[in-house]
Amino acid sequence: MPYPFYIEKPVHFDDKTGLADGVEPLERRYSDMKNMYLDEDRRKKLEADGNSIIYRFYDMGIPEKENDLVFGTSIVYPGKVGSEYHMTNGHFHTILDTAEIYLCQTGYGMMMMESPEGDVLYKEMRPGRAVYVPGRYAHRSINLSNTETLITFYVFRADAGHEYGSIKDKGFRKIVVEQDGEWAVIDNPRWKT
Ligand code: NI
Numbered sequence: 001m002p003y004p005f006y007i008e009k010p011v012h013f014d015d016k017t018g019l020a021d022g023v024e025p026l027e028r029r030y031s032d033m034k035n036m037y038l039d040e041d042r043r044k045k046l047e048a049d050g051n052s053i054i055y056r057f058y059d060m061g062i063p064e065k066e067n068d069l070v071f072g073t074s075i076v077y078p079g080k081v082g083s084e085y086h087m088t089n090g091h092f093h094t095i096l097d098t099a100e101i102y103l104c105q106t107g108y109g110m111m112m113m114e115s116p117e118g119d120v121l122y123k124e125m126r127p128g129r130a131v132y133v134p135g136r137y138a139h140r141s142i143n144l145s146n147t148e149t150l151i152t153f154y155v156f157r158a159d160a161g162h163e164y165g166s167i168k169d170k171g172f173r174k175i176v177v178e179q180d181g182e183w184a185v186i187d188n189p190r191w192k193t
Helices: 040-048 166-170
Strands: 026-029 053-057 069-076 100-106 109-114 120-125 130-133 138-143 150-157 174-179 182-187
Touching: 069 138, 109 130, 109 174, 120 174, 138 150
Parallel strands: none
Antiparallel strands: 026 053, 053 069, 069 150, 100 130, 100 150, 109 120, 109 138, 174 182
């Protein structure tokens, strides 16, 4: 029986771009993130003005089985929507109590996490640093650099699944914005109980 490509030979991820040889990444553009940023007018403007890619990630087609592991890179390009840094949509795992590891390879960013009960955790990501996302916590990657691409490598249980739930309606409890040239974590005005 032939092996799937990711077992047959190691997958090579480029140091600089984070892209995998021979595998098409998925991508999310401004048009894919309606109402995800606080400044929706600015997002619309960026969509109309080139609609560039905010981030890329991988689906390797690994079977969604409990004993398999999904892996790949998340690549968040630098930029802001208004004062809010480029970020991923973020998700809970459908099997809520499943964890995930992110190893930062390039750039400077943050893993923002929150539990359904409202506990918030955020960890800075720098090259070589591994962030453990505990089970039950929604998670989102945020690029805190205005010039560098944030590349992280992730691994999680293949059947964990992605669930957007409350994130689609009101986002995370905290957002990260630039204030006087520095990042700041502030309450998300759109988030209401
Ligand atoms: Ni995840």
